[in-house]
Every structure is written in C-alpha cells, then in structure tokens.
Amino acid sequence: ERLKAEVLAAFARREPLRDLPNTNLHRDGREVLLETTGLPILGPEGQLLGYRGVDRDVTERAAAAATLRESEQRFQAVFLSSPVAILIIRPEDGRIIDANPAFGALFGFAAEDLVGRTSIELGLWSSLEAREAVVGQLRRDRRVRDLEGRFVAKSGEGMTLLLSAETIRLGEQTLHLAMFQDLRGRIRAEEDRRRLEHELSHLQRMESIGRLAGGVSHDMNNVLSAIMAVASLVKIRHRDHAEIVKNAETILQAGLRGRDLVKGLTDFARKDLQDAASLDLNALVRQEADLLE
Numbered sequence: 001e002r003l004k005a006e007v008l009a010a011f012a013r014r015e016p017l018r019d020l021p022n023t024n025l026h027r028d029g030r031e032v033l034l035e036t037t038g039l040p041i042l043g044p045e046g047q048l049l050g051y052r053g054v055d056r057d058v059t060e061r062a063a064a065a066a067t068l069r070e071s072e073q074r075f076q077a078v079f080l081s082s083p084v085a086i087l088i089i090r091p092e093d094g095r096i097i098d099a100n101p102a103f104g105a106l107f108g109f110a111a112e113d114l115v116g117r118t119s120i121e122l123g124l125w126s127s128l129e130a131r132e133a134v135v136g137q138l139r140r141d142r143r144v145r146d147l148e149g150r151f152v153a154k155s156g157e158g159m160t161l162l163l164s165a166e167t168i169r170l171g172e173q174t175l176h177l178a179m180f181q182d183l184r185g186r187i188r189a190e191e192d193r194r195r196l197e198h199e200l201s202h203l204q205r206m207e208s209i210g211r212l213a214g215g216v217s218h219d220m221n222n223v224l225s226a227i228m229a230v231a232s233l234v235k236i237r238h239r240d241h242a243e244i245v246k247n248a249e250t251i252l253q254a255g256l257r258g259r260d261l262v263k264g265l266t267d268f269a270r271k272d273l274q275d276a277a278s279l280d281l282n283a284l285v286r287q288e289a290d291l292l293e
Contacts, residue, residue, distance in 0.1 A: 014040045014048055021058070033059045072171065085180040087114075088170070091139070094118045097175070106161075106182060108154035126150040126158060134163065138176060142167040148183065160184060217262040224262075228255035 010017055017038040026032050038053025079086055085103035089096055099114045107124065114122065125131040130149055137144050144165040151159050162181040167174065231251035238244040 011040075011048060014042065014046070016040065017051065017053060031059075032057055033062045068171075075170070085182075087119075087178040087180075089119075089176040089178060091167070091174065091176050094120070094135075103180065106153070106159075106180065107151075113154075122154075124151055126152050134165070138165050138167065151180070220262045221259060224255045224258050228252055231255065 006020065007017070017036055020036045022034055022036055023031055024034055034055040035058050036053060036055050038051040040051055041049040043049050079088075079098075079100050082100060083102055085106040086100045087096055087103055088098040095116055095118055096114050097116075099109070099111060101111075103109075104111060104114070109122070119125060119131065120128070127150065134144055134147065134149075144163060147163045149161060149163055151161050153159060160183045162183050163178065164181075165176055165178040168177050169175075228251070231248045235245050235248040235252075238248070
C-alpha cells in the first residue's frame with residue numbers, strides 16, 4: 001500500500017521515478033526485488049501518457065545487505081554479552097569507538113569515559129614501549145595472539161592480562177578488535193599449585209623420616225633399655241660409693257634423654273605433638289652439663 005501510494009503521488013505530480021524498490025513475482029515462482037527508474041511521458045496538453053524507464057534486479061544485493069545486518073547484530077550481541085573485555089579501536093588515531101561492559105568492569109571505566117579517547121590518554125598501558133610493539137605487530141601481521149602484558153586499571157591497580165587483537169571489517173570500516181583476559185586468577189591458582197606441591201614434597205620427606213625413625217627407634221630403645229638397666233644395677237650394687245652412684249645416675253639420665261630424643265624425632269616426623277609439654281631450659285642445661293663433666 002505504501003508503494004502504491006508513492007507511485008500514484010508521483011503520477012499525480014508528473015514526477016520521475018528514481019530507484020523505486022518494488023517486489024515482483026518471477027515466472028519461475030520466486031520473488032525478485034527490483035529498483036525502478038523512469039521518466040513521465042506527457043501529451044501535448046501536459047497529460048500523463050505513461051512512463052519509460054528501466055528495472056534493475058537488486059535481489060542479490062538486498063540479500064547480501066540483509067546478511068550483513070544480521071551478522072552485525074550477532075556481533076553486537078556477542079560483543080555486549082562476552083565475559084572477555086573487548087575494545088574496538090580506530091587504527092588511524094588509536095581512538096576507542098566502543099567498549100563492552102566486561103572491559104568497563106575489568107578496568108573500572110564507564111563507557112562514556114572510554115569512547116573517543118586513546119589508551120595512552122586513559123593510561124591503560126604500564127609500558128608505552130610494550131604498546132608500540134603490539135601496535136607494530138598488529139599493523140604488520142594484522143593480528144596479535146595471547147600476549148601477556150601489564151596494564152593499569154582506573155584505580156591505579158596493576159594487572160597482568162592476556163591480550164589478543166585482530167584487524168576486522170565492520171561495515172565499511174577497518175578496525176582493530178582488542179580482547180583482554182584477566183590472568184590474576186590463573187596466577188593465583190599457579191601459586192597455590194606450587195605451594196601445594198611444596199607441602200606435598202615436605203609431607204613425603206617427613207613420611208620417609210617417620211618410617212626411618214620408626215625403624216631406628218625400636219632398636220635404639222632396646223639399646224638404651226640395656227644401658228639403663230646396667231646403670232640401675234650398678235647403682236644398687238655400689239650404693240655405698242657416692243662417685244659410682246653419681247656416674248650411674250648420669251648414665252641413667254642420658255639414657256632417659258636419649259629415649260626422649262628418639263620419641264621426639266618420631267613425633268616430629270609424624271607431626272604428632274599430642275604429648276607436648278613445657279620445657280624447663282635451666283634443668284635441661286644442668287643435665288647436659290652433668291654429661292660433659
């Protein structure tokens with residue numbers, strides 16, 4: 001109806017028709033889109049006798065335009081919903097023409113703070129030399145893949161990010177598409193992994209020491225028990241000789257100390273400190289002094 005009204009209005013005003021789109025049915029049954037251009041044919045008294053002109057088949061061009069619009073709509077949907085921070089940059093002057101919400105969230109900028117400004121003006125790069133290297137590679141190779149770099153958020157916080165960039169065509173423009181992935185979570189996970197590996201290695205060493213100490217402690221306790229038994233027997237048999245009794249007591253104390261050391265080693269290897277007790281350091285020093293006399 002709209003097309004019909006436009007044509008009748010042109011007829012009434014005796015106006016030419018210029019690129020008037022109209023859909024027609026081809027003889028094979030398919031619809032074709034035509035653009036009609038024509039000039040009015042007027043009689044001697046100015047009456048409209050008809051039109052002469054040409055019809056141009058623009059079906060394929062219209063289909064390509066529709067496909068392009070759909071592609072741009074899909075791109076826009078992905079751009080806005082992507083969890084990856086994305087910038088669209090004009091290569092001629094490096095100015096940002098669009099940024100998705102994920103970029104604003106990562107760097108702490110509102111959209112209006114970004115559009116029309118450059119990454120240098122915003123202070124996004126921690127190193128301008130690194131920026132120049134990336135721009136040079138992008139111009140030379142038309143892409144950058146998984147480049148780890150340091151960037152700066154609006155708050156001044158430094159961030160380690162993974163940068164990828166592409167040269168794209170969007171409509172009639174050639175643009176740069178830059179994508180940033182936050183590596184801080186991955187770096188923390190790697191640090192946690194190394195810490196856990198270190199702890200596991202420590203536990204394995206302690207387990208080996210525990211097994212060794214467990215085997216040695218049994219034999220050591222047998223030896224110490226024999227020494228202490230002999231020392232006790234010497235004390236009884238020579239109870240009237242103060243010097244012998246004192247030496248035997250020293251041997252007994254050394255045996256008890258040795259037994260405690262064996263138990264302490266086993267407990268340390270097993271990380272078992274259930275029998276932990278306070279230590280009288282003065283008494284320990286006196287005992288060790290007796291052993292050295």
